[in-house]
Amino acid sequence: MLLISRQERKGEWQLDELLKKLFTFKNETATSADLYFYGDIVTDWYGAWQDEDQYPDAVKNFLAEHQGKELNIYINSGGGSVFAGIAIYNMLKRHKWKKTVYVDALAGSIASVIAFAGDRVVIPKNSFLMIHKPWAGCIGNSEDMRKMAEELETLETGLLNIYEGHLKEGIPIDAVKEMMTAETWLNGQQAAEYFNVEIGEEKAIAAAVTEETRKFCKAIPEEILARKRAQEKALEEKDQEKRNDIAKMAIAAMAI
Helix, strand or coil, X not given: CXXXXXXXXXXXXXXXXXXXHHCCCECCCCCEEEEEECCCECXXXXXXXXXXXXXXHXXXXXXXXXXXXXXXXXXXXXXXXXXXXXXHHHHHHHCCCCEEXXXXXXXXXXXXXXXXXXXXXXXXXXXXXXXXXXXXXXXXXXXXXXXXXXXXXXXXHHHHHHHHCCECCCCCHHHHHHHHHHXXXXXXXXXXXXXXXXXXXXXXXXXXXXHHHHHHCCCCCHHHHHHHHHXXXXXXXXXXXXXXXXXXXXXHHHHC
């Protein structure tokens, strides 16, 4: 999480500078720029615990800086805030220049909606589009619970409207509704059977399946979990190597 010093405040937060620290882009040219969604989709900069997390205000500033440019959008995200994701989707749709979306490993939950903001959407066979019904935590009485259920149903209708606009001809929206109810993980080839997407070249990238995603998702493919375990094992081995090196240096120092 970004810590803000008193020196960074001059009457009010210098938001432009903070946004630059939290939001980065790569491979900018005179005609194009690359935009990455490689973390959670959050509401604002305060909720961006990692540099990879994205939120509407950051995307708004990015788009303002890249008017007139085509965008390459890379996604490996398990999703996050529904309202933030819908705002980002609408902002990207308003960007008048060509947008190509590449699902590098996972466009899950609300990140799957963001993926459809592209004029061209490319999903490799070993990458996934995950769609499910929106969910939320709720504390309160029976009236609070009923109100939350109604709000979730309203959100679901909004998401279905977005998905419907990107279905292949002849695919009924009821098919998507059933997949949302079941929590469905579609690889690139399967996604191309339902949506207007292209099957891209395979990449060996671990899907962004966080602990939070593991808690609420019940149908994560074993392929994704295996990749995640391999990634975690590699990180553990790397950390162990560092600890061993530190121990060796400490022993060497003691021997002097």
